[in-house]
Amino acid sequence: MKTLYRKRENTCSWNFLLKQMSLYIGFYFMLGCTGIPDEKSIESDISSKPNVLIILADDLGYGDLGAYNEQSLVPTPNLDTLALQGVKFVNAYCPIAVCSPSRYALMTGTYPWRSWNVSGVMRNYERSMMAPGQLTLPAMFKASGYTTAGFGKWHLGASFPTTDGKKPIGHGKFYDPDNGANIDLTGAVHDGPIDHGFEQWLGFSCASECWVLKDKTIIGAMQHDYYTVEKHPQAGKIKQIPMDSYLPMITKASQNFLKEKASKKGKPFFLYYAPYVPHVPLAVSKSFLGRTPAGAYGDYVHELDFYIGELLHTLDSLKLSDNTVVLFASDNGSAFRTTYQGMNASNAANKLPGHFRDTMGIYKAPASSSLSEKVHSPNGALRGIKSTAWEGGVRSPLIVRWPGHFPKGLTTAALFGMNDVMATLAPLTGYILKGGVTTDGMNLLPVFYGKGTKSRKSIVVQSGNNIYGLRNEKWKYIEMPLKEGGTYDELYNLEEDPSENHNLATVYPERLEQMKKELEQILQGQSTTVKTN
Template sequence: MKLLENRSVLQSVFLFRIKYGIGIIGIGLLLVFSCGHTPEKGSGRPNVLIILADDMGYGDLGAYNRHSKVPTPNIDKLASQGIMFTEAYCPVAVCSPSRYALMTGTYPWRSWNKSGAMKNYERSMIAPGQLTLPQMLKKAGYETAGFGKWHLGTLFPTTDGKKPAGYGAFYAEDNGANIDVSQAVSDGPTDRGFDQWLGFSSPSECWILDGNRIMGSVIHKKYTIDAASGTENLEKIPLEDYLPFITEKSIDYLREYSKKENDKPFFLYFSPYVPHVPLAVHPDFIGVTGAGAYADYVHELDHYVGQILDELERSGLKENTIILFASDNGSQFGTKNPGDNMPEGTRTDTAGHKPNFPLRGGKWTAYEGGVRTPLIAAWPGHFPAGVKSDQLFGLNDVMATLAPVAGYELGNGTTTDGFNLLTAFQGENDNKRTSIVVQSSSNVYGLRDGQWKLIKFPKKGRNTCYELYDLQNDPSESNNLAEQYPDKVGKMKSELHKILEGSSTTR
């Protein structure tokens, strides 16, 4: 893993110019950068903005679902300005693992955390020395900033040298009782490539970090820091104010960046805790949609995404910024219909709105409603506008896809499970990825291979059960064809096991 070596610079720059239309001046600046110097702003390398929603369904956006009861004009506008992927994957139906895939280009079950969201105060999912997306961009000369939710592990200091109170749980009455709020945290976002970070590591821990320092806490109805000491001077932010708070800070970052001269390109990671439960809709948005609190929360998210996109335009940054929008998994809300097999805990108070429409299942499941995400990629003049692509894409492909644009050469095996799918962002479909592994919140795995999808359901004390679906003709996974196509099941079963047991990248 290294910056482009001088001996290959001319060839790399030539290809870069052909792909991105950079003029002679831009090529000169790229040559300077490639020889180990920082290019000036506007050199042709784009800024990168990634917006990652939390538990938002495939069918929440009007651009993806004309039956959606949620007004999402800002994200829909972004979709009209970029390319929409209709078959993109998280590829795990729960928060932490999908974020790990995005940040490392690797399937999360290759980490120590084989399934499920990370619990309070657990160590990082990211292995020591493992390259992350922000580290890659930082090495390539970018400045990196993140706001919102990390949820990949941070080590907190304690007053007694023991594990933090509440360790390994999602809820504990004595949460954080022995946290030493005066000391710096470690192995968190700023140790994984972010120059700036403002947000929490895990929402149920409550602590808000400014860099590697605890600056405040988010106030939940359920989660508290009441048992902790030394918190008198920390800022307390009610959950319903958290989205406006991180949006304002993100906008401040963009404004300050736009004032800089001859500076680095930026990577901005905007990761709001919305529309994840508890639904903390700001009073200004309660009842606006008429489709329940969940719909109001999605609409509120769209409003603040719009503020960030507007600031990009006002600051003159939009033309040279790649914008990616996705969700970390499907929604846990939905109208429960016969055959949906929605897990226990699924919420249905959506006034007829179907967040995962037209897909089956939702968060926690390996069905499409749990693992398929809306994905929008926009870069004016470089990515096509207002088109749709059915190219398979996983969040684990983002790192490898952005590397050549940033001018960074990934070493072999750095992103074990990611492909460079930049041509897909450009509107081409060259089938570099034809399959992808998906996973529920537990040990249910699936393999999407072309139009087919196999799901493996382990059964305690019984033989493993397999389901097979033809997604081209049955996107709602309503017709299990496993008994009709035993040869297809056998072939895909073998391929799935090969990937799970080995280290080879899926096709």
Template sequence: MKISKESVSKYINKSVLNKHGFYGLIILCVMFFTSCKMEKEKASTLPNIILILADDLGYGDLRSYNDHSLVPTPNLDKLASEGISFTNAYCPVSVCTPSRYALMTGTYPFRSWKKSGVLANYEPSMISEGQLTLPKMLQEAGYTTAGFGKWHLGATFPTLDGLKPAGYGQFKSKNNGENIDLSKPIKNGPVDKGFENWYGFSCASECWVMEGNDIVAALQHEFYNINAAKGKEHIEIIPSNEYLKLLTKKSIAFLSQRFRSPDKSPFFLYFAPYVPHIPLSVSDEFIGKTKAGTYGDYVAELDSKIGEILDTLESSDQKDNTIIIFASDNGSQFERTGLHINNANPSNDLVDVQGKNNGTDEHHPNGNLKGSKWTIWEGGVRMPFIVKWADKIPSGVKSDKLFALNDVMATLGALVNYDLPENVAIDSYDQSLNFLGKENNIRNTVVVQSSNGQMGLRKGDWKYIQPNENELQGQLYNLAEDESESNDLINEHFELGEEMKKELLEITSNTYSKNQNK
């Protein structure tokens, strides 16, 4: 029986403390403290969780996924050799905000107020008031939660004049930060959504870095600045090529503190660096380290920093009781990189980075998949997804089962014995059996989406893409035979295309229940 503090308080307030009431109070208190002790003991046996989410890293960047990769990724390759790698895992949107929403809520982003694209500067939280999040779920399960890096799910910033922040709804504004009140805390950010500890920015183009709810620093960005801001004397300016190092240092400090702490409650570490997103802010010591150009150098640096975090875990007594998850929020924006290709200062625009050749001196971040970030193609929505849990997950296994980033919430919920309510994480499936190598077809379909809202449906070997404004009919591909989506079979299999079109509409409707998809 679980007794709450509220129950004890209520009993004390009602009790007249006669002889029977006094003894009843003593019994209730004993039950309460026994319950607390049992809850602590239960929590201490739960696995720790480290979730690493790269930013714009492609399916073909890791050598464990792409034999032809020109980027050395020894730490992530080692992680793959010690765990399970999913080869049909999806974001499920080809840009960061909606994919992070799917991860944090277990819900497709088209069900939120933001139907497509990413959040612009200072827009409010994409997560509804009271909506359960992944870190909040783990917090309720007894975890100490911490996040470092990138949020990009919205927050409410205080202003000096009570008006909306300058540049609201834009990605670049000359007067960015002009009326931000840097002396007051933000609201509805990572801390209010479940992170007890947070250090990082909400949106890179805002520049502001928060520690907890307080604005303490700003990212020195090539494209954006805070020149117009007032009262920023206490604000630390972080060079963009030092940000990854700083996040790594803070993540390691958090782990070290947890390992030393007498409090043995489990921890959840969310490491979400701004890498290899543009600008390609590579540290000096990694410039020229790969044959894949500046982009490849940045991926190699990310791999190195992930290695430092994993080494910290490996040297602790918690290494065997920690689940490690690695994923990317969407595909790479680059279709090709190399020493002969200048990717140093690309714009955040698809037309600047399209095209690939077959030369051995080229690196293809998305492998042989078609497309890139922003697009509906596999190169935009398919991601590397690796999970390790010593002695629980088989080593070196590759799974072709369908998986979506929104499944993380239900899966971890099952692994930590948290019962999700029926109306929570409605697009999240418990894939714990697949994590453990049992190979079950848990998910039948995945809805995928481009940055402009075009949708598709992956079902079995098939992928249907709805027509855009310039098309009369959709597209259909057999990914088992045509992973690069080069042969549209909509005319040959028109009925199948119509069936998948209907199913896509059913899933995206407001009346949809995930029980229909089992």
């Protein structure tokens, strides 16, 4: 596929987000003279049942894409083009800063702290986060007559069979030297993707478990540098899948699924493409190593963009693009504050060397004579990284495209959460949700059409270690813990201070108390923060 790379100036400017704010305000004014569909057009679309492709990156930063950060050192031509072809959200949230919980929000339309897993990511072999009978995104599509398929990363729990009837060795841990030694490789895996709405699945349940599933069957194991299944008696006989071949493997499987659907021309499809990229360890293939000035991390993001381009090109070549809604997002912010050539970033144990946290919570590269003059900031101007409740941990790039239906090249300031995806897409599938909402998500489909920019007023955000916050219009509140016990408050005006540098908690005490009260009400019961225009 021929790709045109867009040249970007690399002059340093941390005011990029502020510039965007003024740009999309003007853009909305211009839209009054352009072709935004009216209600009748939207009603017609709702009856058409388009295909849906969701692309969920793993630990990709808000500032990695050129479309979001003019200072990015990583070429992302395919995602930048996607943004030009559709609607780009600048206020979209995971809204949880680690993998499993944010995927739960996407799959159920529910905040993860309402599940049994109140905080943090899933550990090895833990049961499903979904309650029995709980509606999921793929189950909704399946019930609406769609063919459903997923490729890549699940990380929402599953039940593995064992040879001794006991729990899998390593259960509840991230690492165990004897991991999975009693797994029954001939048995079926239950309560995983297939039991929660997917008709086809290829990928792992959890990277640290290593096992790769095709539907309910274990077909191989990830050849991870840190996690291992070598103590299993059949480890030498099962297929070992190198980390750097996993991305092309699931891309090829996704392309084959699309080709099959195009040849049969039957039911519409829902395809979930969930690469394990750019999550550490950075398993960059040899052909992409050294391609960017942002180090191995930048190379990995660039490689991800290439394979997303291959997938989108397949949609085009099969003439499926015009009737396919594409939604791209990341499950949380990047784990890196900065990346650069020569960095040692592929730590297999998921612990990042060479970074420290100062008193303001800002992560920086250490002073070093070997540090390149060119430094990439994966989360752009946003403060914090993966696992934090600051914007760098919870704000996600989000792009939606449906040619001829959603506006082309629109940037929207509308507030949107991953927990809104199910309720927003439900009308397009013909599925009727009670009241048009999920537990914590609402139908924001008008926003995809360039309408209803203030449909959602607030959204809860959460760190990986149980720190909660609330985004309410332009305001952001976080309840931060103290080392000696107790908490202190942080309040930011994100419209004026997107980098969260100026704590206004003592300046606006009434606003602070209002947001604290609202957050507490949501945490104690059902969401009360969503409202329509």
